[in-house]
Amino acid sequence: HPAPPGEQRSTGTVVWTDRFLDYTWTPEHPMKPARLKFTMALAESLGLLDGVELLAPTAADRADLLRIHTPDYIEAVEQARAPVGSPQAPPYGLGSPDNPVFPGMHQAASVIVGGTLAAARAIAEGRTRRAVSIGGGMHHAMADAASGFCVYNDAAVAISWLLDNGFDRIAYLDVDVHHGDGVQRAFYADPRVLTVSLHQHPATLWPNTGWPEETGAGAAAGTAINLPVLPGTRDAQWLRGFHAVVPGALAAFRPQIVVSQCGVDTHCEDPLADLALTVDGQRAAFRAMRDLADQHAEGRWLAVGGGGYGLVRVVPRAWTHLLATALDRTIAPETAIPQDWIDLVRAQAPQVDPPRTMGDGGDIAYRPWDGPGGTGETGDAR
Ligand code: ZLV
Numbered sequence: 001h002p003a004p005p006g007e008q009r010s011t012g013t014v015v016w017t018d019r020f021l022d023y024t025w026t027p028e029h030p031m032k033p034a035r036l037k038f039t040m041a042l043a044e045s046l047g048l049l050d051g052v053e054l055l056a057p058t059a060a061d062r063a064d065l066l067r068i069h070t071p072d073y074i075e076a077v078e079q080a081r082a083p084v085g086s087p088q089a090p091p092y093g094l095g096s097p098d099n100p101v102f103p104g105m106h107q108a109a110s111v112i113v114g115g116t117l118a119a120a121r122a123i124a125e126g127r128t129r130r131a132v133s134i135g136g137g138m139h140h141a142m143a144d145a146a147s148g149f150c151v152y153n154d155a156a157v158a159i160s161w162l163l164d165n166g167f168d169r170i171a172y173l174d175v176d177v178h179h180g181d182g183v184q185r186a187f188y189a190d191p192r193v194l195t196v197s198l199h200q201h202p203a204t205l206w207p208n209t210g211w212p213e214e215t216g217a218g219a220a221a222g223t224a225i226n227l228p229v230l231p232g233t234r235d236a237q238w239l240r241g242f243h244a245v246v247p248g249a250l251a252a253f254r255p256q257i258v259v260s261q262c263g264v265d266t267h268c269e270d271p272l273a274d275l276a277l278t279v280d281g282q283r284a285a286f287r288a289m290r291d292l293a294d295q296h297a298e299g300r301w302l303a304v305g306g307g308g309y310g311l312v313r314v315v316p317r318a319w320t321h322l323l324a325t326a327l328d329r330t331i332a333p334e335t336a337i338p339q340d341w342i343d344l345v346r347a348q349a350p351q352v353d354p355p356r357t358m359g360d361g362g363d364i365a366y367r368p369w370d371g372p373g374g375t376g377e378t379g380d381a382r
Pocket residue numbers: 028029030097098137138139140148149150176178206263265272306307308
């Protein structure tokens with residue numbers, strides 16, 4: 001996939017449209033669009049986006065959605081209306097407490113898919129090596145059902161598109177605290193796609209799948225990897241697990257592109273789960289995935305967002321580090337948070353104490369073991 005002649009190939013591309021903010025459930029729902037708004041505001045305030053071209057996506061069309069979803073399900077999403085005076089939930093997972101129907105749901109969910117597809121196309125066409133769409137990461141959506149706040153499975157649609165556009169070995173890495181069940185399911189019998197999910201142990205967290213013995217079916221045996229970690233797992237232990245499993249798997253699989261779901265609900269303050277990572281550990285995970293894409297996939301890295309429910313204290317810092325990582329910029333954890341951002345979130349979320357620095361002072365204390373006589377310099381403690 002050479003760069004088009006005479007054209008500049010950028011290192012990193014950020015996909016963004018304000019239409020991502022239309023993915024709005026109910027006021028009480030934990031997945032709030034403000035987390036995306038606060039992230040972009042923080043990145044901007046730090047000057048991270050200066051001179052960076054934002055790629056504005058359009059909604060995915062029906063043919064794109066049909067790569068993964070059934071016609072009946074798409075139609076049900078298009079037709080979904082909040083039930084009027086009826087306790088009966090619409091079918092296909094729609095209208096449940098996790099996935100309440102909201103106005104414009106089909107359109108908003110299609111724009112999320114469009115964002116991840118725009119990122120995939122930019123990489124496939126050689127316009128950029130890396131692309132990030134923080135609106136994406138809806139990894140629970142199934143062929144014919146909404147699940148876990150996810151309507152359409154943007155990563156699965158993009159992977160399917162890549163498979164039809166010159167890629168035949170794709171690695172999907174999912175660091176969200178929840179199991180990446182929808183993406184795993186979509187490619188469970190497809191040997192061209194390696195799915196790896198790290199998550200809180202299925203005995204202790206919804207959706208209660210992602211057991212280590214789920215390893216892929218038929219010709220795809222061995223191309224699904226699940227690494228559950230126990231509640232209370234901290235940075236160093238989580239990174240120990242990541243580095244014990246992921247680099248070896250990628251070296252063996254030899255992907256042409258790495259797709260990462262970068263949910264940040266692994267944080268110790270996240271209200272939905274029980275892991276104990278810091279923003280420093282999450283930053284190390286993003287940098288590790290980027291470096292693995294550099295080593296094993298000629299630098300091709302497509303990163304999407306996902307979960308993360310600490311909308312002031314966690315998500316904006318973590319995903320600002322994600323954007324910086326893709327743009328080859330380093331934001332030290334000690335970096336002070338700009339006052340204008342603190343004022344902004346104070347005005348919009350007065351009940352929350354905003355963070356002061358870009359790290360949590362996390363002692364991540366983990367350096368990958370690089371073998372006897374190794375220098376330890378491949379580590380990413382800072
Ligand atoms: O981060 O939900 O536990 C990617 C992602 O991975 C459940 N759902 C199921 C099982 C029975 N339901 C619970 C119904 C709850 C309805 C509303 C909440 C409301 C307030 C606070 C927390 C929740 C909640 N829901 C916490 N955990 C759930 C999970 C779904 C988790 C989805 C994670 C999505 C974007």
